[in-house]
Amino acid sequence: MSQRSWIEHEIARLDPEADSERIVLLSTNRVLPRFGRAMAMNLVYTLGFLRISAQIEGARVVDAIGKIHRAPEARAEASMGAFALWISQGPRSEAGRASLSEVRRIHDQIAQRHPIYEEEMVNSICLFTVQFQLLFDTLGLPGYSEAEKRAQVAHWLEIGQQLGIEQMPQTWQGMVDSMHAYEADPQRFGPSAAGARCAQSLVSQFAARQMPPGLRWAAEPMLASLLDEPVLAAIDMRPPPKPVVTSLRATLRATVALGSRLFREPRELIDPTTILATAA
Numbered sequence: 010m011s012q013r014s015w016i017e018h019e020i021a022r023l024d025p026e027a028d029s030e031r032i033v034l035l036s037t038n039r040v041l042p043r044f045g046r047a048m049a050m051n052l053v054y055t056l057g058f059l060r061i062s063a064q065i066e067g068a069r070v071v072d073a074i075g076k077i078h079r080a081p082e083a084r085a086e087a088s089m090g091a092f093a094l095w096i097s098q099g100p101r102s103e104a105g106r107a108s109l110s111e112v113r114r115i116h117d118q119i120a121q122r123h124p125i126y127e128e129e130m131v132n133s134i135c136l137f138t139v140q141f142q143l144l145f146d147t148l149g150l151p152g153y154s155e156a157e158k159r160a161q162v163a164h165w166l167e168i169g170q171q172l173g174i175e176q177m178p179q180t181w182q183g184m185v186d187s188m189h190a191y192e193a194d195p196q197r198f199g200p201s202a203a204g205a206r207c208a209q210s211l212v213s214q215f216a217a218r219q220m221p222p223g224l225r226w227a228a229e230p231m232l233a234s235l236l237d238e239p240v241l242a243a244i245d246m247r248p249p250p251k252p253v254v255t256s257l258r259a260t261l262r263a264t265v266a267l268g269s270r271l272f273r274e275p276r277e278l279i280d281p282t283t284i285l286a287t288a289a
Contacts, residue, residue: 015276017154025159029167030099032160036153037096038278040141042265046284048219054089055215056235057140062207063198063243067129072203074119081214086285092137093281100167109171116172128197130174135188138165139181147235148262192239199243208244231257 016039020032042049062068071077076084091108098104116125138161145152153161158181165184169177178187192198216228230249233241234257241248248254 020154020156023156025156026163029160029163030101032157033096033099033164034278036157036160037281040145040152041279041281041284046279050089050093050281050284051085051215051218052232052235053140053144054085054092055211055232056144057136058088059208059211059232059236059244059246060136060140060240061133062204062211063192063240064129064132065197065199065201065204066126067133068201068204068207070119070123070125070129071207073123077207077210081210082218085211085214085218089285090282093285095164095168097280097282100164100171106171109168113172127175128191130169130172131177132188132191132197134165134169134174134177135184135191137168138162138184139188144235148258148265150262150265200245201243204243205245208246212246234258235261 016035020035023032025032062071091112094108095105100106100109119125141161142152142158162179162181162184166177166179178184212229212232215232216225220228229246230253233246234249234254236246238248249257
């Protein structure tokens with residue numbers, strides 16, 4: 010039995026809310042490509058935080074703290090490591106609670122110098138809930154089942170609650186609608202000098218981690234090809250020519266499909282934290 014079929018079979022017998030931690034781990038194993046997993050995780054991280062860079066207030070805070078500029082790779086590793094831990098052990102585990110408690114402590118410390126507003130935190134939770142599906146939709150891939158979407162909502166609601174975030178949408182569609190409404194508000198989502206600086210630091214860390222020296226120039230058009238034009242305008246990134254966008258998306262879609270056919274996974278699930286450790 011293939012990796013895809015046994016994972017889908019197990020997800021089907023689980024409860025999306027009560028068993029959300031197990032389903033999130035299963036579905037992460039299902040959707041990550043069969044090769045280049047570390048690059049895929051960095052790609053999702055970079056795309057997600059490029060979108061957050063278009064938050065006017067969120068970008069202001071991140072830019073003022075400055076770690077994204079001083080040590081962009083260390084910041085990426087810390088964020089990806091936390092996300093991987095929450096996937097591998099779950100936010101309700103002892104390790105998950107300890108990690109989230111530390112993140113909340115850091116946020117509270119930052120807020121003493123740079124106010125962090127609830128609306129930006131809610132928007133970030135909505136984005137993290139749906140960000141894999143955003144990429145699937147962009148590439149023309151099917152993505153999550155309904156059960157997996159419900160599990161993602163439960164997963165990120167638990168994370169948000171532990172971080173002290175209130176008034177989060179309670180359903181997948183609510184998360185999508187809330188994200189779209191936030192991004193349609195020019196008072197909250199749009200161009201800023203801070204956002205443009207954060208975006209360039211994110212692109213630079215992706216190029217440094219994932220591209221050979223002679224091809225690092227390609228990181229920006231690659232990432233820009235996977236974001237919609239309002240986001241690109243907000244972070245001062247130029248949309249690539251349409252043939253480039255079409256070609257790159259088709260290439261990524263074909264790579265994922267080919268990898269699924271050529272590579273068989275073992276029965277054991279892969280811990281996302283070990284992917285990052287191996288890539289370090």
